[in-house]
Amino acid sequence: MQKFYNRELQLKELRNISDNTEKTKGRLSVVVGRRRVGKTRLLNEVFKEVTNQHIYLFISRKSESALVAEFSAIIQSTFNTKFFHPESLKDVFEFLLDYSTMTPITLVIDEFQDIERVNNSLFSDLQNLWDNYKNKSMMHLVCCGSLYNLMTKLFKDEKQPLLNRDDHFFKINPLTPSYIKEIMEDNGKYNPNDFLVWWCLSGGIPKYLEWLNNSGSAPLEKLISNGSPLIKEGMHRLVEDFGSEHRAYFDVLGAIANGYNSRPRIESYLNTGVGVNLEKLEKDFDIINKLRPITAKDNSRDIRYEIADEFLSFWFRFIYSNRSAVEIENYDFIKRIIDRDFDTYSGSQLEELFKAILAESKLFNNIGSYWDSKGEDEIDIVAIDDFNKKILIAEVKRRYKRYSEAKLIMKSKSLLQSLNKKGYEVSFRGFALDNLDEILLEFSYTKERQ
Structure with a gap:
């Protein structure tokens, strides 16, 4: 996809920070987002318009000496410093900070959290260097990472040396439903059923939307095949992090x-403790929600x-669970499993899609689900607007004709009693694939609500 969707605000702010370091002096930005969400693409777009020099350093899983050699070559090529021969990563960063006292530069350190694996003491070194150089440096230091909780801990935990050293914190989220629809419409591929497929296989992650856009009119047919990047994507994304x-x-x-x-059901299924x-x-890898x-x-x-990531949910349900078929490249078997089970599987994902639509509307301060202490009287969506004193209670079906408002009202009695929101206006709704367009229009975010 050549068009750049829904990153205008971050682009403008990052460019502005880089372009003004002569006046503001050193600035540190944290850019966080899960893998494949488009952080590198965003930064590349920033660099297209930034007037000062920039340099990109990626913290790969190498030894410190190997990274020093790699970064030294990049610096020599970028700044024509033939006689620069650092011995440590500390030397690399000190040189760049010293250089920035004379020339404005933007330095991006990607997968910043992985410094801990290379040399844990480097965080303290960076803190000392930044504190010494910040007020005389003209550097925009961009620390980019893919693990939100770990990156937040590095800059917000009281025990961490880089506590509150960030001047700006950018969280790059997946694209929201309205932008997924826009991408599909721009490419002549939108209809509610395919929208659900795109949601299940991407969750708004731009890289996966690109795969879907390039896969023709039958994306599952093309993506579940030999040589498809989807087949090994879960492994590629997670094995290195999990070790x-x-x-x-x-x-x-x-x-x-x-x-x-x-937890009890997982432990019973796997016959082992999983606490x-x-x-x-949940806390380190940001992959599951509680x-x-x-x-x-x-x-x-x-x-x-x-699973917090829709793509990974699909991958573990249909690819990892059928890894024996993957090993012998029996993709027809996996397609038959998907044909049999996708309607049931996508039903729960349809609930998440509607929750995402409501969240994007900015009308509610709390969105979730409900079940009673016995695990009964389950309600798919409960959205609360405490400002206007409104509660929306919704049942999600693939077909609207299967929705019964009377049954939903009956199921909601224990919910409303537990909420105890006196004086609130309560509305009961049926959300379905065949009224998806109406729901998107009704809950579209408008500037008038800002």
Whole structure:
């Protein structure tokens, strides 16, 4: 996709920071977003218009000496510094900061959180260097990372040396439903059924939207095939992060993708304890979400888990769960499984799509689901607007004709009693694929609401 969607605000702000370091002196920006969300593309677009010099350094899983040699070559080529021979990464960053006292530069350090694997003491070195140079440097330092919680910890945890050293913090989110629809319409591919397929296989991640856009009128047929990047994408994205324990994490994610969404059910299914794995998947890797009924308190133990990334949910449900077929390249078998199960699987993803549409509308301050203490009276969507005192309760079906408002009202009695929102206007709705366009229009975000 040549067109650049929904990144205008970040583009403008990042360019402005880089273009004004002669006046403002040193500025540190943190740019965070999950892998494939388009962080590098965003920064490349920034560089197209920035007037000062820029340099991009990627923290790969190499030894410090190997990274020093790689970065030294980049610096020599970029700044024509033939006699620059650093011995450590600290030397590299000190040289660049010193250089920026004379010449404005933008330095991007990508996968910044992986410095910990290379040399953990470098964070303290960077803190000392930045504190010494910031007020005389003309550097825009951009620390880019793919693990939101770890990057937040590095700059916001009181025990971390880089605490509050950031001047700007940018979180790059996946594209929202309205932009997915815009991409499909721009390429003549929009209809509600295909929109759901695109949502299930991308969740708004630009790289996956590009794959879908290039896959013709039958994306599942083309993407579930030998040589398709989709087949090994889950491995490529996660194995390096998970390291030697990747199989245990993969098994937990596979269980969640197949409907085992509480800790007891996962442990029963896998016949092993998973408490540590669940905590790390949520807090370190940002891959799962912990869900509670919308009426529950934060310390409630009534917890369910979901995979936070729609693509990974699909990949673990249909690719990882059928890895034996993948090994013998029996993609026809996997396609038959998808043909059989996709309608059921996509039903839960349709709920997430409608929640994303409501979130994009900016009309509600709390959006979730509900189930009672017995796991019954489940309600797909509950959206609360405390400002205008409104509650929207919705049932999600593939076909609207299967929706019954009377049944939804009956199921909602315990919810409304638990919410105890006296004086609130309550509306009951049926959301379905065949009224998706109406819902998108009704809850479209407009500037008048800002």
